[in-house]
Amino acid sequence: MLKTILAIVISVTFFGVLFFIIVRNLLKSKLDQLVKEEKEKKLNNLK
Secondary structure, eight states, X not given: OHHHHHHHHHHHHHHHHHHHHXXXXXXXXXXXXXXXXXXXXXXXXXX
């Protein structure tokens, strides 16, 4: 019984961390892209 509960907890933890890392990287890349676009807009407005 303890082995089953431990296996479930470990697998849920593993997939939770994996999901967190994937989402964090996607959000970081999207944020970097938006910042880059905003900088380009500001540079174009100054010209």
